[in-house]
Amino acid sequence: xxxxxxxxxxxxxxxxxxxxxxxxxxxxxxxxxxxxxxxxxxxxxxxxxxxxxxxxxxxxxxxxxxxxxxxxxxxxxxxxxxxxxxxxxxxxxxxxxxxxxxxxxxxxxxxxxxxxxx
Numbered sequence: 782x783x784x785x786x787x788x789x790x791x792x793x794x795x796x797x798x799x800x801x802x803x804x805x806x807x808x809x810x811x812x813x814x815x816x817x818x819x820x821x822x823x824x825x826x827x828x829x830x831x832x833x834x835x836x837x838x839x840x841x842x843x844x845x846x847x848x849x850x851x852x853x854x855x856x857x858x859x860x861x862x863x864x865x866x867x868x869x870x871x872x873x874x875x876x877x878x879x880x881x882x883x884x885x886x887x888x889x890x891x892x893x894x895x896x897x898x899x
Contacts (some may be wrong), residue, residue, distance in 0.1 A: 791817040793850030
């Protein structure tokens, strides 16, 4: 079988655009093919947001694994859905902030439960 680089899908809130870009750069320099959220900005319709959310689930399906960029342990509603989708499809998931994984970040107790982490 011919060599193919690992495909990694980055998930996380676009409010952390700098952290998402840094993770993308780090993974790319390590030789991975990276798919990440689209920086759509604030001027999109609800229909466009729904289409982008669905497309991101397709990116997860394409990937070999998922990296959740969650500074301070933050996981929002969209990212929680993406984590659930990745889990349902058997994708390995890792997090940049382990406070959420350990369930110790008080800000995200509800989010951790939705994500299946607590």
